[in-house]
Amino acid sequence: MLAVLKIKNLALVDDLTWDLGSGLIGVTGQTGAGKSMIVGALKLILGERANHDLIRTGESSCTVEAIFELSDNLDHVNALLEENGLERCEDNSLVVKRIFGSGNKQFVNCSPCTLAALKSIGALLVDLHGPHEHQSLLSRDRQLAMLDAYAGAGKEREAYRSAYKIWQDAVTEWEEFQNTRQISDREIDLLRFQVDEIGAAGLVVDEVAELEQRYRQSQNSSRLLDNTSQAVDLLSAAVASLGNAHRCIRELERIDPAISEKIAGFESARVEIEEVEGNLREYSEDLEIDPSELASIERRIDEIETLKRKYGQTIEEVLAYEEKARARLDSIDGRESELQRLNESVGEARMKVDKAAVALSRIRDKAAPKLAKEIAGHLDDLGFHQSVFEIEFETLDEPGSRGAEAVDFLFGPNPGEPLKPLRVIASSGEMSRVMLAVKSALADQDRIPLMVFDEIDANVGGEIAGAVGKKMAFLGDRHQVIAITHMPQVAALAHRHFLVTKEVEKDSTNSRLERVEDDARANELARMLGGVGPETLALAKKMLG
Known part of the structure; x- marks a missing residue:
């Protein structure tokens, strides 16, 4: 209070x-x-x-x-x-x-x-009522809540509400999947083309740097070959001269061992020069690139650059795009089985809603005549001696959030007049007394x-x-x-x-x-x-x- x-x-x-x-x-x-x-x-x-x-x-x-x-x-x-x-x-x-x-x-x-x-x-x-404030009594949802309170249907109503929420969640999931399922064949074809295009390229994360290096070499191959050949020729002559010098030094050492200190670095220098000559010869052989191989490198670089323009700035991003597109295709390919699962889920949830609705409707059907009779008794006390009060059910096409039916409180204040829903009664004096009768009937249930x-x-x-x-x-x-x-x-x-x-x-x-x-x-x-x-x-x- x-x-x-x-x-x-x-x-x-x-x-x-x-x-x-x-x-x-x-x-x-x-x-x-x-x-x-x-x-x-x-x-x-x-x-x-x-x-x-x-x-x-x-x-x-x-x-x-x-x-x-x-x-x-x-x-x-x-x-x-x-x-x-x-x-x-x-x-x-x-x-x-x-x-x-x-x-x-x-x-x-x-x-x-x-x-x-x-x-x-x-x-x-607080439940507040004024001479023109009876909206809660006129609401069909509120009337249904009053009937449930009178019937003591709290347990059944909560069971129905829980089943209804599960069903609605299942329907929402089904609808969302249906929306995504409307993907066009053209989009499917595009996804498959993208996956095939990237996959066929056989991209390797580190290959770009190697390709660019080989491409630079191939573009300057003639200059590289000329300079390398000259260097090899000169080094070859030097190696031959160093061989003759090596025989002379050996003879000097035999005659005068004291000279060894003065020529200590000669042997290592000769060996290093021979190694440089050999490395340049190998480099020269590698530089002899076939023109067809040069064209192949150019095509490969163009292919990679085209993929990067379409799908990402790096090879890593292109490969990530391929993975995402492949996953999307997989989900589309499995949509029929997923749709079947969702249909079954909706069907099972609906069966539970219908079962809960039957239990709730049964207790409402039983309580409605009793509540109507009790309200009519209170109306008689309030001066409506020849009035009629009834509770009418309307079965819904689809289960609603409050059950499988709606209700209308019908009132006929005068003999010979048809019963009308409370919401169309114009007299505030009549509405005040009807409201008081309803409140009196629900006095023990109203919390x-x-x-x-x-x-x-x-x-x-x-x-x-x-x-x-x-x-x-x-x-x-x-x-x-x-x-x-x-x-x-x-x-x-x-x-x-x-x-x-x-x-x-x-x-x-x-x-x-x-x-x-x-x-x-x-x-x-x-x-x-x-x-x-x-x-x-x-x-x-x-x-x-």
């Missing part, structure tokens, strides 16, 4: 702390006193966007804070808090705070949160702790107003209920009665909220009955019992 509501600088309220209590809470006051500030504050707590015009004149910011004490739906709220990265409730207490002015801030359990998160949390805390009825009795009076008050009191025995009302029949049945008044002090207008009891409460009821006087005061005291 809502334990405390704090409001500061909202409209005519300067500073208010409201300790509510449990049961049916009646809020009354003259028109324009400021009763709407309660609804305005609660809407801010529920995540409605802040209107800066609501800030009290002369102030720069407004603050609204609510403290909820939770029990039945505590686990659900905590799960939602964790999902949004917020602190869990401590000692069953949830604290929501809104501040707006120069900036907008909202906090849940002292942690900042988004408006979207606040709205989702608020939906678990939302606080219900707020903002002048839903505006279009009723007399005996019907008394019946509306009794229904609210009935709901107040099971929930915390705030009834903002102009009807004394409703206010008299409240477990707690609060009066909103407007005071003017030094050119400043303030709205005040205070609890009225005993004589003060009787005086307020008398005012609501038409003005304080002996007769109205006596009637008010009689209404209070």
Whole structure:
């Protein structure tokens, strides 16, 4: 329940702390006193966007804070808090705070949160109804949720939701694969050509450097051959001369051994020169390149450069492109078997959805007549003595996220008139009472702790107003209920009665909220009955019992 509501600088309220209590809470006051500030504050707590015009004149910011004490739906709220990265409730207490002015801030359990998160949390805390705010009752999805709550179908509904999600995931995967499967034969041919072209080239990562070196050699082969031949001829003559010199040196050493030191490097120099001559001869033989081989090198280089222009700047990139294209082809070639697997997956998931839907539909079919009968009983209490209320099922062509059927709450307020869906009923007075009847029928299943009825009795009076008050009191025995009302029949049945008044002090207008009891409460009821006087005061005291 809502334990405390704090409001500061909202409209005519300067500073208010409201300790509510449990049961049916009646809020009354003259028109324009400021009763709407309660609804305005609660809407801010529920995540409605802040209107800066609501800030009290002369102030720069407004603050609204609510403290909820939770029990039945505590686990659900905590799960939602964790999902949004917020602190869990401590000692069953949830604290929501809104501040707006120069900036907008909202906090849940002292942690900042988004408006979207606040709205989702608020939906678990407060069910607010005004004279023209019955959208939740008109929604077919909401009607289906009400039927499921009444039927106690939470387990079956969750089983269906899980099966439906698996089926939808399988369908999505199948559709995505189908989209990729629409690849054209032309694209397949292109991929195969690319793979064949790169593969046929037989690329080797390091061959480019070797080819370029051989190509440079072949381009300058004539100059290289001339210079090499001259060098070889000269070295050959030198080697012959060195041979003659070697015989002379041997003879010198035989005659004068002391000369050995002076000619120590001759032998090694002669050997090195002979090696250089031999290396140049081999080099010369390698330089004798066949013209056809030169053309072959040129073609190979052109082939590699063409592949690089198409598929990458280096041989490594070209080979990587080939691998990617080959993998793409492999996946396309195996698409028929993959499609078969996905079809089977979708089929199996659909069978499970249908099975879960049958179980959910069965429990709904069983509960619908009972709920309709109970709502009709509450409608009779609210003055619709000859009305008819039914719940109609519509089988869907395909299973939806909430089951295999949709529902419509049908209502016929007058004999002889056809039943119509609630969403086409124009009278707000009728809708208010229908909503109250539905809420009464679901009172034991509804887990939302606080219900707020903002002048839903505006279009009723007399005996019907008394019946509306009794229904609210009935709901107040099971929930915390705030009834903002102009009807004394409703206010008299409240477990707690609060009066909103407007005071003017030094050119400043303030709205005040205070609890009225005993004589003060009787005086307020008398005012609501038409003005304080002996007769109205006596009637008010009689209404209070």
